[in-house]
Amino acid sequence: xxxxxxxxxxxxxxxxxxxxxxxxxxxxxxxxxxxxxxxxxxxxxxxxxxxxxxxxxxxxxxxxxxxxxxxxxxxxxxxxxxxxxxxxxxxxxxxxxxxxxxxxxxxxxxxxxxxxxxxxxxxxxxxxxxxxx
Numbered sequence: 606x607x608x609x610x611x612x613x614x615x616x617x618x619x620x621x622x623x624x625x626x627x628x629x630x631x632x633x634x635x636x637x638x639x640x641x642x643x644x645x646x647x648x649x650x651x652x653x654x655x656x657x658x659x660x661x662x663x664x665x666x667x668x669x670x671x672x673x674x675x676x677x678x679x680x681x682x683x684x685x686x687x688x689x690x691x692x693x694x695x696x697x698x699x700x701x702x703x704x705x706x707x708x709x710x711x712x713x714x715x716x717x718x719x720x721x722x723x724x725x726x727x728x729x730x731x732x733x734x735x736x737x738x
Contacts, residue, residue, distance in 0.1 A: 606693070607686040610716075610734040611649070611656035615669050615681035619646050619661040622678075626650060626659065634659075638713045645669050647713040658684075658713070682720070684732035690717050693733055697721065709735070 616622035619637070626648075627633050634648045644667025648659040660681060662670035672681060687693040690709045698704060703722035712718035712734065721731040 606733075607688065609655065610684040610686040610732075611658045611714075612680070613658045613660050613682040613684065613732070614679060615672050615676070616659050616661050616678050617673060619648055619659060622659050622661070623648050626657070630657075636714065639663065640711075640713050642710055643667060643669075643712070645713075649714060656714075682730040682732050684718075684734050687733050687735050690719055690733050690735035694719050702726070709733075711737070 614622075623634055623637075630650050630652055632650065634650050636649045637647065638649075639646050641663075644662060644664045645660050646663055647661075650657045650659075660669050662673065664670065669681070694704055694709070702725045705720040705722055709717035709719050712732075714734075715737050716734040717737055718735075719733045721733070723730045
């Protein structure tokens with residue numbers, strides 16, 4: 606793993622949350638994007654070398670919708686950049702870590718992604734991200 610790629614925050618209303626975080630960060634988001642495969646809309650803020658991703662559900666069956674039905678808005682996941690997501694997924698499986706998907710999926714911000722099951726990582730949802738070249 607190279608670095609923290611971004612921190613994901615689950616929100617119920619992306620527009621209202623954008624206004625809040627624009628005030629907090631003193632700048633506008635640099636990108637919004639719908640990710641149909643995950644049933645979410647995202648909004649990214651660049652803070653120095655770090656990114657914050659706001660994530661809101663676009664349908665009631667999305668993982669974010671389910672998360673928000675059990676939890677308050679707030680920290681959802683931490684994402685790490687990797688050079689080769691397939692190699693990293695295989696390494697983690699060999700270490701006994703449970704993956705939430707068997708193959709990488711297309712995610713937001715031009716990334717291939719894979720999530721690690723929180724039961725394998727002390728309750729923390731971890732996302733692996735590889736830039737699509």
